[in-house]
Amino acid sequence: MDLSVRQQALYWGIAAAVFFFVLWALGHVLLPFVIGGALAYCLDPVADRLERVGCSRSVSVLIISLAALLLFFILILLFIPTLIQQATSLLGAIPEAFRSLQTTLSDRFPQMSDENSIVRRQLVTIGDLLQARGGELLNGIVSYVLNFINVLVLLVVVPVVTVYLLFDWDRMIAKIDELLPRDHAPTIRRLASEIDDTLASFIRGQGTVCILLGLYYIIALTIVGLNYGIFVGFIAGFLTFIPFVGAAVGGILAIGLALFQFWGYTEVVDGETITHGTQWIRIGVVVAIYLLGQFVEGNILTPRLVGGSIGLHPVWLLLALSVFGSLFGFVGMLVAVPVAAMLGVLARFAMDQYRKSRLYRGTSK
Numbered sequence: 001m002d003l004s005v006r007q008q009a010l011y012w013g014i015a016a017a018v019f020f021f022v023l024w025a026l027g028h029v030l031l032p033f034v035i036g037g038a039l040a041y042c043l044d045p046v047a048d049r050l051e052r053v054g055c056s057r058s059v060s061v062l063i064i065s066l067a068a069l070l071l072f073f074i075l076i077l078l079f080i081p082t083l084i085q086q087a088t089s090l091l092g093a094i095p096e097a098f099r100s101l102q103t104t105l106s107d108r109f110p111q112m113s114d115e116n117s118i119v120r121r122q123l124v125t126i127g128d129l130l131q132a133r134g135g136e137l138l139n140g141i142v143s144y145v146l147n148f149i150n151v152l153v154l155l156v157v158v159p160v161v162t163v164y165l166l167f168d169w170d171r172m173i174a175k176i177d178e179l180l181p182r183d184h185a186p187t188i189r190r191l192a193s194e195i196d197d198t199l200a201s202f203i204r205g206q207g208t209v210c211i212l213l214g215l216y217y218i219i220a221l222t223i224v225g226l227n228y229g230i231f232v233g234f235i236a237g238f239l240t241f242i243p244f245v246g247a248a249v250g251g252i253l254a255i256g257l258a259l260f261q262f263w264g265y266t267e268v269v270d271g272e273t274i275t276h277g278t279q280w281i282r283i284g285v286v287v288a289i290y291l292l293g294q295f296v297e298g299n300i301l302t303p304r305l306v307g308g309s310i311g312l313h314p315v316w317l318l319l320a321l322s323v324f325g326s327l328f329g330f331v332g333m334l335v336a337v338p339v340a341a342m343l344g345v346l347a348r349f350a351m352d353q354y355r356k357s358r359l360y361r362g363t364s365k
Contacts, residue, residue, distance in 0.1 A: 036161025042204060043162070044169045061167050068159075079230075086231040191349055198341045205305035210240045213297050220289045221254065224282060227261055240297065242333050243317050251290050258286035316340065 043064055050060035165172070180188050214237020221229030236250030262279035320340035324332035354360050 032157040033161050036158045037165055038203075039158070039162040040165035040169060041199075042207070043166055045200075045204075047166060047169070057167060057170075061163060064166065065159075065163055082230055083234055086228045090228045090231060191345060194345045195342050198345060199338055202338060202341055206241055206302075208305050209297060209301045210237050212301060213237045213240050213293055216293055216296075217250070217254070217289070220293075221286065224285050224289065226254070226258060226286055228257060232257065236293075241337075242321065243337060245321070245333065247294055251294075254286055254290045255283075258283045262286075316344075 046064055047057065047060040050063060051057060055063065177185070177189070214233050216233075217236045218230050218233030221233055226232065232250070232253045235253060236246060239246035239249050262282045317337060317340065320336040321333055324336035324339065326332075
């Protein structure tokens with residue numbers, strides 16, 4: 001018996017509601033599987049390319065797994081310990097750096113020494129908050145990083161899921177295609193192809209931009225002598241995946257730390273007061289490094305590697321970031337743009353169908 005349009009819409013609506021409820025209820029459990037699926041999706045083109053040059057699917061997955069394992073050990077041995085050390089040191093130095101800023105501002109702007117000054121009261125309030133919460137924040141982060149169960153799940157489950165999904169990716173896609181409703185299969189395939197093109201261009205392209213920009217900041221800031229340059233470069237590159245947020249956080253970290261480190265100050269050594277002048281050149285170099293990175297990212301890397309694949313107005317991107325961030329926190333901000341791009345494809349399809357409908361055209365045409 002054929003189903004009417006209203007019945008089909010009802011059944012599909014119920015299925016979608018159940019699906020999203022399961023995602024919401026099991027979100028914390030599904031995280032390793034979502035990460036593994038995303039990695040398999042990103043690596044599938046590499047496996048397909050290896051197959052085209054003569055490797056079997058098994059050999060292709062083995063080559064990718066060995067390369068990923070080698071990269072992981074390189075990161076563990078060379079990069080991650082330094083990154084964790086700099087992050088821990090930076091968090092521990094924040095209260096002292098803020099007190100130094102308060103002292104410097106008081107020396108250069110004596111009017112701020114007035115206890116009734118609004119700016120001074122705000123600085124004291126922020127400094128007290130950092131002193132009270134800084135240790136708590138540091139302990140929380142360290143405890144989270146050292147949580148053996150979470151790390152074990154991510155280090156074991158994610159690679160296993162990625163390998164299995166990567167090995168069976170083409171067969172899974174074929175099986176899903178067989179289960180599509182026959183009447184709607186061509187339309188669903190077309191929409192899936194558009195979503196795949198959008199996601200592939202954004203995720204793979206933006207991922208490449210993040211890696212290149214992060215490496216640039218790490219190398220450049222380390223050469224100029226900025227403390228915590230590796231940590232700042234990693235954060236700036238990683239957050240580039242989130243539009244607007246990466247640029248703001250990276251700039252605040254880089255320029256703020258440059259001001260703390262290279263601004264003039266006095267210290268007492270063996271009873272003698274030594275005055276260190278402000279190193280304007282180094283501060284200017286850090287600012288130039290950041291501005292150059294943003295220029296290259298906005299005018300060269302993103303247009304070439306990502307292009308206009310998202311197809312969303314900046315206002316809609318900000319709305320997506322706000323909504324997903326408020327609902328799911330930081331993870332929501334990471335997935336906001338890809339999900340918004342997918343919804344954009346579906347919204348454009350819905351608008352095309354609306355323009356073809358009698359609701360839009362009326363009964364006279």
